Amino acid sequence: MAYQFSQDSEIRFQRLIPQFPSKRSLILPCLFLLQADKGFVDQEGMQYIADRIGDPISLAHVHGVATFYTMYNKKPVGKFHIQICGNISCYLSGSDSITEHVCSKLGIDPGETTGDKKYTVDEVQCLGACGFGPVAQINDKYYENLTPEKIEAIISELEKQV
Amino acid sequence: MGLKTLLTTHVSAADSHTLSHYRSVGGYESQKKALTEMTAEQIVNDVKNSGLRGRGGAGFPTGNKWGFIPKTDKPKYLICNGDEGEPGTFKDRLLIEKFPHMLIEGMVIAAKAIDSHQGYIYIRGEFHKGIRIVEAAVEEAYKAGLLGKNILGLGYDFDLVVYSGAGAYICGEESALINSLEGRRGHPRLKPPFPAVSGLYACPTVVNNVETFCNVPHIIRMTGEEYKKIGTEKSPGTRLFAVSGHVKKPGIYEVEMGTPMKELIYDICGGIKNDGTLKAVIPGGSSSPILTAEEAMTATMDYESIASLKSMLGSGAVIILSESADLVETTYRLAEFYSHESCGQCTPCREGTHWVKDLLHKIKIGEGTEKDVELIFSLSRNMEGGTTICPLADACVMAVRPTMTKFKGEFSARLKKEVSISH
Numbered sequence: 001m002a003y004q005f006s007q008d009s010e011i012r013f014q015r016l017i018p019q020f021p022s023k024r025s026l027i028l029p030c031l032f033l034l035q036a037d038k039g040f041v042d043q044e045g046m047q048y049i050a051d052r053i054g055d056p057i058s059l060a061h062v063h064g065v066a067t068f069y070t071m072y073n074k075k076p077v078g079k080f081h082i083q084i085c086g087n088i089s090c091y092l093s094g095s096d097s098i099t100e101h102v103c104s105k106l107g108i109d110p111g112e113t114t115g116d117k118k119y120t121v122d123e124v125q126c127l128g129a130c131g132f133g134p135v136a137q138i139n140d141k142y143y144e145n146l147t148p149e150k151i152e153a154i155i156s157e158l159e160k161q162v
Numbered sequence: 163m164g165l166k167t168l169l170t171t172h173v174s175a176a177d178s179h180t181l182s183h184y185r186s187v188g189g190y191e192s193q194k195k196a197l198t199e200m201t202a203e204q205i206v207n208d209v210k211n212s213g214l215r216g217r218g219g220a221g222f223p224t225g226n227k228w229g230f231i232p233k234t235d236k237p238k239y240l241i242c243n244g245d246e247g248e249p250g251t252f253k254d255r256l257l258i259e260k261f262p263h264m265l266i267e268g269m270v271i272a273a274k275a276i277d278s279h280q281g282y283i284y285i286r287g288e289f290h291k292g293i294r295i296v297e298a299a300v301e302e303a304y305k306a307g308l309l310g311k312n313i314l315g316l317g318y319d320f321d322l323v324v325y326s327g328a329g330a331y332i333c334g335e336e337s338a339l340i341n342s343l344e345g346r347r348g349h350p351r352l353k354p355p356f357p358a359v360s361g362l363y364a365c366p367t368v369v370n371n372v373e374t375f376c377n378v379p380h381i382i383r384m385t386g387e388e389y390k391k392i393g394t395e396k397s398p399g400t401r402l403f404a405v406s407g408h409v410k411k412p413g414i415y416e417v418e419m420g421t422p423m424k425e426l427i428y429d430i431c432g433g434i435k436n437d438g439t440l441k442a443v444i445p446g447g448s449s450s451p452i453l454t455a456e457e458a459m460t461a462t463m464d465y466e467s468i469a470s471l472k473s474m475l476g477s478g479a480v481i482i483l484s485e486s487a488d489l490v491e492t493t494y495r496l497a498e499f500y501s502h503e504s505c506g507q508c509t510p511c512r513e514g515t516h517w518v519k520d521l522l523h524k525i526k527i528g529e530g531t532e533k534d535v536e537l538i539f540s541l542s543r544n545m546e547g548g549t550t551i552c553p554l555a556d557a558c559v560m561a562v563r564p565t566m567t568k569f570k571g572e573f574s575a576r577l578k579k580e581v582s583i584s585h
Contacts, residue, residue, distance in 0.1 A: 028325075
């Protein structure tokens, strides 16, 4: 069956419409709805968004926006998306050792997903939590002041949720 | 000078983000005052009198910015820029999570000042928690009649929408943010026209930082004249400094403008980590030129003092580097950031930031030559001073060149392979 917004996303979409005087402004929030439904943004979903927003928004417009922003996953990611900040403040606090530890434990390199699709690890630019580094974002949640031991414990907790 | 709370007085209250707490400490009284006792012109004048300068990075006088909005029949838009993402900067997240009602109150007052009836709070997408908190606060404010149609029965309408960014540092630049809100790629726009004339949906628009809006209720409560007595003459008020790096107590500290940097680092933040010695300070976010330890010890935390050292107070992000810091590595990481975040519109930025990053990588891994250093300096001259639509390329240059100049020895040692190389 062709993709359409989930019930929750449809309710959110209807709430979004009156918030902007231009339909075009719906593109970014709609891409988040698509990602919430599917876990990533794909061609079918982007075409659906273009159709729902309607003329003059085309697939090209939606695709152009989706590819500009880093928070839209252009390919499937693991159940837990571990994003580790590697910029200056986190680096000064030892973020490299966190990335190495996580990657070695999961047996993947940054940018990769484990074979069982449980984890994706990415090194990202600043997460805006510089005083509490090293910082990782796992799905929607920030984990701060990390140490190799702490991240090890966090991954053990995630294992229980799988 | 020193620690002084104005915005963060109630930061330790667990429910500081709720309407009931905010009202219990006098919240929304300034909004009432502005809507009942003041004209738009009086609000603008009070903010002008306060001397408040934008807390996002550029430090432009807020009242003047509001005063540029033309009196037209077109809708006027008010936008809060909560897209903080410059390495080192993390102060707005505190205000967003702890004081969302202070932000809303400031925005309603600003709305009346510029005759706006629609506002947007643009928050960086990664701040999921902050977005949820602000959305809940907006809902609370609507239910209490503090937002929406006929606010407090006083005949003023103002609607507010929370909008999530999607991961692009450049959207912190106001015209890129406007493009993003319009559902476009976050490409900065050519100026003029400035947003005050043609901003969101080609209408007059004011974009202010989170901390800037949070100052507004306090200015209205205490009057601009009284507010101006805090801080220094040209940099009035307090400032939230986000301190990170090699200090014992990193964090967010609200201090009076003009506080000596030495006091911030050694008294307030407990000094250098592991009792090390200070090597350098990046005083206002990653794009502010680095200061040597000697320069830092003479600086005070206000716009003028930092500018006199040829750097910027910027976003108030203070990154401390001890003698253990590898400045070749940190400079490379900053160049990597700017190359990653270049929107790609302008050739000097799109090509330059990547080129600089690649050359620094070469130096970092011990394969650099003096020619590579010269090339970085040559490239940087073509990346700055108005060769691009927005200042991202300039920011990259400011993050790289002063460090390579002031700490030349560290880079030379890497060229001569006098230090251990990490790949």
